[in-house]
Amino acid sequence: MGGGGQRTEAGGVYTWEEVQSHNSRNDMWLVIDRKVYNITEWAKRHPGGFRVISHYAGEDATEPFTAFHPDPTFVRKFLKPLLLGELAATEPSQDRNKNAAIVQDFHNLRVQAEKDGLFRTQPLFFCLHLGHILLLEALAWLMIWCWGTNWMLTVLCAAILATSQSQAGWLQHDFGHLSVFKKSRWNHLVHKFVIGHLKGASANWWNHRHFQHHAKPNVFKKDPDINMLNLFVLGNVQPVEYGIKKIKDMPYHRQHQYFYLVGPPLLIPFFYNIHIMYTMLSRRDWVDLAWSMSFYLRYFCCYIPLYGPFGSLVLISLVRFLESHWFVWVTQINHLPMDIDYEKHQDWLSIQLYSTCNTEQSFFNDWFTGHLNFQIEHHLFPTMPRHNYHRVAPQVRALCEKYRIPYQVKTLWQGFTDIVGSLKNSGDLWLDAYLHK
Structure with a gap:
């Protein structure tokens, strides 16, 4: 949520609860290094396939992102247009337990x-x-x-x-x-x-x-x-x-x-x-x-x-x-x-x-x-x-x-x-x- 309690489309601040609510086929968010991304449309063009990235919808995908990509720096340029914001400072870096x-x-x-x-x-x-x-x-x-x-x-x-x-x-x-x-x-x-x-x-x-x-x-x-x-x-x-x-x-x-x-x-x-x-x-x-x-x-x-x-x-x-x-x-x-x-x-x-x-x-x-x-x-x-x-x-x-x-x-x-x-x-x-x- 943004500072006034309303969601912003870019540069927003979000909680894990909100991220986890976007885990359906037509509404997918994920987190990489505390950054929140909307991958709903990108997932269809994902070189590794739609399903593998959608399996992390509503989750922290930092570890698999690092594991699968030999050059994460190169891949991050595809993430920039998908960026919604970041996790709130009070939120932990890892989701769930x-x-x-x-x-x-x-x-x-x-x-x-x-x-x-x-x-x-x-x-x-x-x-x-x-x-x-x-x-x-x-x-x-x-x-x-x-x-x-x-x-x-x-x-x-x-x-x-x-x-x-x-x-x-x-x-x-x-x-x-x-x-x-x-x-x-x-x-x-x-x-x-x-x-x-x-x-x-x-x-x-x-x-x-x-x-x-x-x-x-x-x-x-x-x-x-x-x-x-x-x-x-x-x-x-x-x-x-x-x-x-x-x-x-x-x-x-x-x-x-x-x-x-x-x-x-x-x-x-x-x-x-x-x-x-x-x-x-x-x-x-x-x-x-x-x-x-x-x-x-x-x-x-x-x-x-x-x-x-x-x-x-x-x-x-x-x-x-x-x-x-x-x-x-x-x-x-x-x-x-x-x-x-x-x-x-x-x-x-x-x-x-x-x-x-x-x-x-x-x-x-x-x-x-x-x-x-x-x-x-x-x-x-x-x-x-x-x-x-x-x-x-x-x-x-x-x-x-x-x-x-x-x-x-x-x-x-x-x-x-x-x-x-x-x-x-x-x-x-x-x-x-x-x-x-």
């Missing part, structure tokens, strides 16, 4: 990481990673071309191609988050090449979906990665809600068993491929569609002469089947067994730590997971290159110990078993609530 000490200490940790150069990328690291992906693709084709198309070589070829596809997935994830090259247009182009031409997917689809996951991990209705389309119930809250409402779209008490039939084998071949194509066509994203089609054109030109049309379809289906298993097990280690709930309005450090865990470091784990075994560090610093995660990890662990925030590290095998265990626990909670009179 966020711990100001945690926020400040994490800010100091980030500043120190920047001073230590941990946000500077090594282009050679990513070029070498791209090189080993291309070598795997070439190896698969040369192996079949030289030695024939018997079933054993075909399975081996599919395994090599699935490996290259998985590694390309981790690499495009890097380019989606980072500014690997000094000129952003080159980074943008390489991201399109890796996810489009090497994987047959869509950069825009990935950006708009994945950034939501980072903004609000494991938060129902805000994190698309936990939208299971009623195939599964997750966490401790959703199963009880479904049980009380007598929702039985699936036998959820058996979900830890049918997960093996529905999750790993079908996610990429069916859901992701269909959803990606639907998204590109419905949004008329012709550039991403062209990149995606270039993958299939190259693939069929390479393998139809060796396998014929039908055999090539069988081979790519087998590749997607194997890749899907790899992708699901690796990505679900870090989030599915963790806290899954509705919005709790936590500070950045807390929301990431309670929804995320790490897998033990080793050369194999680093390569196998694309350094997503450092999921905690990746979520806290999404624009930090993965080759520096191990350097910031000790400071993060020390900060968590200071505030008694759990910092979980698991073996790869323990992570796999926890996925199934968490599904069983959620299914049991659903059954108890469902049978309760």
Whole structure:
């Protein structure tokens, strides 16, 4: 409110209560560094997508703003026309019950990481990673071309191609988050090449979906990665809600068993491929569609002469089947067994730590997971290159110990078993609530 008790359109002074009242689709305010902005119209043009910025409507977005933007100074010029005013001097810098000490200490940790150069990328690291992906693709084709198309070589070829596809997935994830090259247009182009031409997917689809996951991990209705389309119930809250409402779209008490039939084998071949194509066509994203089609054109030109049309379809289906298993097990280690709930309005450090865990470091784990075994560090610093995660990890662990925030590290095998265990626990909670009179 202004000094006379009336709201002003520019240069106004506002309370948190007033900011929080502007949290609907057609009326969105947010706060960054105590400045109040009206993002209602801008959200539709937000490069990261409408949903990711709208998830912070009516909230303090200072921490995610800093986390997502490699150059906040550049981005602030887009905020100037949206400025309404600032928080009243009597208002705290953090909204709701966020711990100001945690926020400040994490800010100091980030500043120190920047001073230590941990946000500077090594282009050679990513070029070498791209090189080993291309070598795997070439190896698969040369192996079949030289030695024939018997079933054993075909399975081996599919395994090599699935490996290259998985590694390309981790690499495009890097380019989606980072500014690997000094000129952003080159980074943008390489991201399109890796996810489009090497994987047959869509950069825009990935950006708009994945950034939501980072903004609000494991938060129902805000994190698309936990939208299971009623195939599964997750966490401790959703199963009880479904049980009380007598929702039985699936036998959820058996979900830890049918997960093996529905999750790993079908996610990429069916859901992701269909959803990606639907998204590109419905949004008329012709550039991403062209990149995606270039993958299939190259693939069929390479393998139809060796396998014929039908055999090539069988081979790519087998590749997607194997890749899907790899992708699901690796990505679900870090989030599915963790806290899954509705919005709790936590500070950045807390929301990431309670929804995320790490897998033990080793050369194999680093390569196998694309350094997503450092999921905690990746979520806290999404624009930090993965080759520096191990350097910031000790400071993060020390900060968590200071505030008694759990910092979980698991073996790869323990992570796999926890996925199934968490599904069983959620299914049991659903059954108890469902049978309760």
